[in-house]
Amino acid sequence: MKLLMIDTSSQSAGCAIVEDGKLLGENYTNVNLTHSQTILPMVAMLLEQTHVKQEEIGLFGVTVGPGSFTGLRIGMAAVKGMAHALGKKCVPVSTLEALAWNMCGYDCLVAPVLDARCSQVYTALFAWQGMQLQRLEEDRACSITELGQRLKNVKNPVFLVGDGAQLCYNILKEEIPGLRLPSPAQIYTRAASAALAAERAAAAAVDPAQLEPSYLRLPQAQRELLARQKMKMV
Amino acid sequence: MIHWTSHSVAETEKIAEGFAASLSAGDVIACRGGMGMGKTAFARGLARGLGLRDDVSSPTFALVHEYTDGRIPLYHFDMYRINNFEGLYSTGFFDYLEQGGVLLIEWSENIEGALPEGTITLEICRGADENTREIRIEGGRF
Ligand SMILES: Nc1ncnc2c1ncn2[C@@H]1O[C@H](COP(=O)(O)OP(=O)(O)OP(=O)(O)O)[C@@H](O)[C@H]1O
Numbered sequence: 048m049k050l051l052m053i054d055t056s057s058q059s060a061g062c063a064i065v066e067d068g069k070l071l072g073e074n075y076t077n078v079n080l081t082h083s084q085t086i087l088p089m090v091a092m093l094l095e096q097t098h099v100k101q102e103e104i105g106l107f108g109v110t111v112g113p114g115s116f117t118g119l120r121i122g123m124a125a126v127k128g129m130a131h132a133l134g135k136k137c138v139p140v141s142t143l144e145a146l147a148w149n150m151c152g153y154d155c156l157v158a159p160v161l162d163a164r165c166s167q168v169y170t171a172l173f174a175w176q177g178m179q180l181q182r183l184e185e186d187r188a189c190s191i192t193e194l195g196q197r198l199k200n201v202k203n204p205v206f207l208v209g210d211g212a213q214l215c216y217n218i219l220k221e222e223i224p225g226l227r228l229p230s231p232a233q234i235y236t237r238a239a240s241a242a243l244a245a246e247r248a249a250a251a252a253v254d255p256a257q258l259e260p261s262y263l264r265l266p267q268a269q270r271e272l273l274a275r276q277k278m279k280m281v
Numbered sequence: 282m283i284h285w286t287s288h289s290v291a292e293t294e295k296i297a298e299g300f301a302a303s304l305s306a307g308d309v310i311a312c313r314g315g316m317g318m319g320k321t322a323f324a325r326g327l328a329r330g331l332g333l334r335d336d337v338s339s340p341t342f343a344l345v346h347e348y349t350d351g352r353i354p355l356y357h358f359d360m361y362r363i364n365n366f367e368g369l370y371s372t373g374f375f376d377y378l379e380q381g382g383v384l385l386i387e388w389s390e391n392i393e394g395a396l397p398e399g400t401i402t403l404e405i406c407r408g409a410d411e412n413t414r415e416i417r418i419e420g421g422r423f
């Protein structure tokens with residue numbers, strides 16, 4: 048069965064079609080955040096390039112967060128619209144889990160990190176071993192400092208992926224010598240990876256109306272988060 | 282630092298219109314100054330200077346207005362009612378930072394900790410009389 052995945056959850060945007068573990072095609076861009084203008088033309092182009100008709104799509108997938116507020120709503124709306132029109136189901140995929148799939152095939156630890164701003168990240172921890180992905184930590188929001196403390200005690204190496212990977216790598220690399228960045232081709236969310244994750248989770252497919260974005264709350268006293276740096280600046 | 286004295290709404294708009302020439306995509310302008318000082322009037326001039334044809338009004342209720350009909354888009358925020366991170370997140374503020382436009386933020390005092398590096402500060406204070414305003418730009422490359 049053909050699965051069409053859409054990802055607009057963070058800095059990059061993309062779509063991909065997979066069929067029984069085979070990637071038929073993928074479109075990817077990482078320019079300004081104008082996903083609402085780019086994603087549907089990208090899907091149309093992908094269908095054309097792969098000679099796949101809309102009606103051949105048996106299942107949809109979408110990265111449901113955590114991630115960008117606007118981005119999550121764009122992806123959700125696009126997939127809901129298409130799946131509803133075609134009477135198909137949708138597989139919700141955690142953006143962080145989709146990122147972990149960028150490292151499929153490498154036995155390693157993966158810490159996906161999305162920039163939540165104000166020195167905060169959305170993160171989780173996964174281990175790949177022999178084509179099996181094991182989740183070691185739930186999706187959560189924390190400060191980059193806390194992430195550093197958590198990863199210090201983890202056995203090396205740990206690959207950082209996601210739109211916060213470079214940022215966290217720069218801040219933490221001295222403290223945690225086992226930190227690694229993969230190829231730039233694997234750093235950002237890739238619809239192809241997300242699609243493979245969705246295929247594996249196909250049993251969790253829901254009706255489009257039931258899709259909901261997963262926004263993670265930040266643990267810090269929120270008022271402090273907005274005021275904190277003010278004190279530093281004065 | 283740049284300083285102007287304005288004697289009318291029209292002059293404030295004119296000043297802002299001229300100032301727009303020194304702005305480029307990605308700039309963030311944080312406004313300070315009390316109620317009714319002329320921040321929205323400044324926004325109107327700025328939009329014109331950026332080559333935008335949209336009508337500019339106070340984003341008090343919508344929290345953000347997008348002006349996109351022209352050269353460089355202007356995203357105009359009013360943070361008066363924003364008092365926590367989730368509130369700010371759900372205005373899409375962090376996404377607008379990446380959209381290649383200019384951001385003008387009224388009541389930026391409320392989101393001080395989330396302003397990016399290089400933020401330009403705009404301060405408007407009452408001058409010698411009711412229709413006079415002291416306008417000051419500093420921070421970032423000013
Ligand atoms: N030189 C001046 N420049 C700008 N506005 C002036 C000036 N002199 C008087 N005003 C008056 O000040 C008011 C400015 O209104 P405006 O909505 O632009 O302010 P604001 O700072 O955006 O207010 P708010 O805090 O409600 O958002 C208007 O009523 C305007 O007529």
Ligand SMILES: [Mg+2]
Nearest residue numbers: 320321339387
């Ligand atoms: Mg105003």
